[in-house]
Amino acid sequence: MxxxxxxxxxxxxxxxxxxxxxxxxxxxxxxxxxxxxxxxxxxxxxxxxxxxxxxxxxxxxxxxxxxxxxxxxxxxxxxxxxxxxxxxxxxxxxxxxxxxxxxxxxxxxxxxxxxxxxxxxxxxxxxxxxxxxxxxxxxxxxxxxxxxxxxxxxxxxxxxxxxxxxxxxxxxxxxxxxxxxxxxxxxxxxxxxxxxxxxxxxxxxxxxxxxxxxxxxxxxxxxxxxxxxxxxxxxxxxxxxxxxxxxxxxxxWNCGSYAAIGLSAHGYLNGVRYENTSDLNRYIHDLSHETLPVISEEAISPQEDEKEWIMLRLRLSEGIPYSQYQARYGKSFLNEKKTAIEKLKGTGWIDLQKEHLRLTEAGLDFANAVIVEFFE
Incomplete structure (x- = not known):
């Protein structure tokens, strides 16, 4: 990755x-x-x-x-x-x-x-x-x-x-x-x-x-x-x-790993999200005392990772490739989200293809509503 x-x-x-x-x-x-x-x-x-x-x-x-x-x-x-x-x-x-x-x-x-x-x-x-x-x-x-x-x-x-x-x-x-x-x-x-x-x-x-x-x-x-x-x-x-x-x-957007350096920076490494302080005085003080200026760390659960991945992938024109979802989470996207997909079909906001689901042209204007539907 x-x-x-x-x-x-x-x-x-x-x-x-x-x-x-x-x-x-x-x-x-x-x-x-x-x-x-x-x-x-x-x-x-x-x-x-x-x-x-x-x-x-x-x-x-x-x-x-x-x-x-x-x-x-x-x-x-x-x-x-x-x-x-x-x-x-x-x-x-x-x-x-x-x-x-x-x-x-x-x-x-x-x-x-x-x-x-x-x-x-x-x-x-x-x-x-x-x-x-x-x-x-x-x-x-x-x-x-x-x-x-x-x-x-x-x-x-x-x-x-x-x-x-x-x-x-x-x-x-x-x-x-x-x-x-x-x-x-x-x-x-x-x-x-x-x-x-x-x-x-x-x-x-x-x-x-x-x-x-x-x-x-x-x-x-x-x-x-x-x-x-x-x-x-x-x-x-x-x-x-x-x-x-x-x-x-x-x-x-693919939920990859990233290191983050500097004031208020947010990183994601080894499955853990971390946040640096946004206080400049504290940032300089901590580092002058050989301490990383991290104010919070959170291990991301598989459920949270799945939610973020779906949300971010829907922003991309390619949408959600079923094979990537299967490889990442070990289950079928169409089965997992069957109820939401059936409900969204009538809106004209999603394009359900053989290999992936993505937003339609109209759906781009209602991306947040689609995302909410997938997690209700």
Whole structure:
């Protein structure tokens, strides 16, 4: 089974209004954090051995705020404590305003071969409405810098359901996207997370969001246009040119194992899920005392694993292959879920094939309802 490695860099220049990720607009403790992260990698290797990741994903936060020497430091750290002989995909995510030619060259020089950029929209007013600090022009500059340095596997993140967003704004962004022609596109709907500025605005009646029908139209427009342009809609929110699906995320969606390093990082190794502290002071303190910053560990039961596998596999265009279910759990999916399947047949949300079950085009809009039905 494949293994992924996730590394969290929590620093940002500013916090977007919808963001509930562990991030902080303060770079003053960057060196302290990297010192602690290096110690965590050492302790992690002492506990789990020299792991062999097939993919690396450095997320945040805004990892592209790190300096040149920081990237070389991370590269040396990975080479020392991990076996990188099977590494096929190394992704870094970042925001347009912090991507330039020098950074692109540095990332390329250490072996990064995939870049994921948070665009969200090419409408300037929408960007400001959600707390983004970049401009559409900076997206172009960043994308060109990546292409100039040889990056041929680039993902652009988009968002739908934003306050004040219209179908014409989606069309404008898709028009820009055609000029870029990235290898991968992720398109996520806005979710109002507890404790965020948008959460407070919504409770005060100050947040005007598109109607559900309009948001669905946005999703359908993106789906239709990207398919016409040759993208494969391989996961509910993700589109890729042939051969360019994100391998790191596919490992998540297949319930694979993954190591996780950094503040608030979540990992899954040897059947145990673990979570690091999201408190920076505690993170640095624990590691300065030779202690991994883990705040919880949970052994995943076969029943929980089955539930998660079905839920995540339904997000993929391939759906649930009966043979994989049989091999993983030693039983027949069609027999186990017979009642739910019979009930769902009349909805038009599932496509029951000889070798697999998957969501239909209509079912993509009701994935959560299908998942609930399988576990009632």
């Amino acid at each position: 494949s293994l992924g490695l996730y590394v969290h860099i929590p620093f940002c220049r500013s916090k977007c209004y919808y963001c509930d990720f562990c991030s902080m607009p303060d770079l003053s403790r960057r060196v302290d954090y990297l010192d602690a992260l290096e110690k965590e990698v050492q302790l992690h290797a002492a506990r789990y051995g020299r792991l062999m990741p097939e993919t690396i994903f450095i997320g945040g936060g805004t990892p592209t705020l790190l300096e040149d020497q920081d990237w070389h430091r991370l590269s040396r750290l990975f080479e020392r404590f991990f076996d990188l002989s099977s590494l096929s995909e190394w992704s870094v995510e970042g925001n347009p305003e912090s991507v330039n030619l020098a950074l692109s060259k540095t990332l390329k020089s250490i072996g990064v071969n995939r870049f994921s950029m948070g665009v969200q929209s090419m409408d300037f007013s929408l960007l400001r409405a959600i707390g983004r600090i970049h401009s559409p022009e900076e997206v172009t500059t960043a994308f060109n810098a990546l292409r100039q340095t040889g990056f041929d596997n680039i993902n652009l993140d988009l968002m739908t359901g934003l306050p004040g967003q219209t179908l014409s704004a989606i069309d404008e962004t898709l028009s820009w996207l055609k000029q870029f022609d990235p290898e991968h596109v992720s398109a996520y709907g806005l979710k109002i997370e507890e404790g965020t500025p948008f959460d407070r605005m919504e409770r005060q009646g100050l947040l005007k969001l598109p109607e559900e029908t309009l948001e669905r139209e946005m999703d359908h427009r993106i789906r239709e246009v990207l398919r016409e342009r040759g993208y494969q809609h391989y996961e509910i929110s993700n589109y890729a040119k042939p051969g360019r699906a994100c391998r790191h995320n596919l490992n998540y």
